[in-house]
Amino acid sequence: MLTRTFRSNKSRTRKQMTVVVDGALLREVRMSAGMSQEDVARAIGKTKAAVSQMELEQMMPSVETALAMQELFGVALHDSGALKIEVSE
Numbered sequence: 001m002l003t004r005t006f007r008s009n010k011s012r013t014r015k016q017m018t019v020v021v022d023g024a025l026l027r028e029v030r031m032s033a034g035m036s037q038e039d040v041a042r043a044i045g046k047t048k049a050a051v052s053q054m055e056l057e058q059m060m061p062s063v064e065t066a067l068a069m070q071e072l073f074g075v076a077l078h079d080s081g082a083l084k085i086e087v088s089e
Contacts, residue, residue, distance in 0.1 A: 018086045019066045023057040025082035029073055030055075044068040 030040055030051075037051040044051075044065055053059035061069065066083055 015087055017063050018084075019061060019063060020084040020086070021054060021057065021060060021066075022082050023055045025080050026069075027055040029080050029082050033073060040069070040072065043072050 030037070035043075037048045037055070040046075041048045041051045045068065046065060050059060054061055061083075069083060
């Protein structure tokens with residue numbers, strides 16, 4: 001499991017966003033949806049290699065990519081624990 005934290009300095013209240021990825025679960029959700037790595041890559045605007053690296057936990061997605069994946073897979077991604085985005089101040 002990989003964790004990446006982002007801090008926002010743009011707002012008055014500093015917010016911290018943490019992206020947590022479980023690559024094996026991410027792969028499971030993708031396969032359950034009947035999608036290839038290439039399908040996911042096309043849908044989120046990344047390369048097949050980037051999707052593979054996320055599944056192998058060699059690369060962390062940006063917040064924008066994590067949100068695109070969450071939108072693509074919907075509740076299945078969040079409920080599985082494959083990808084979580086936590087916001088704190």
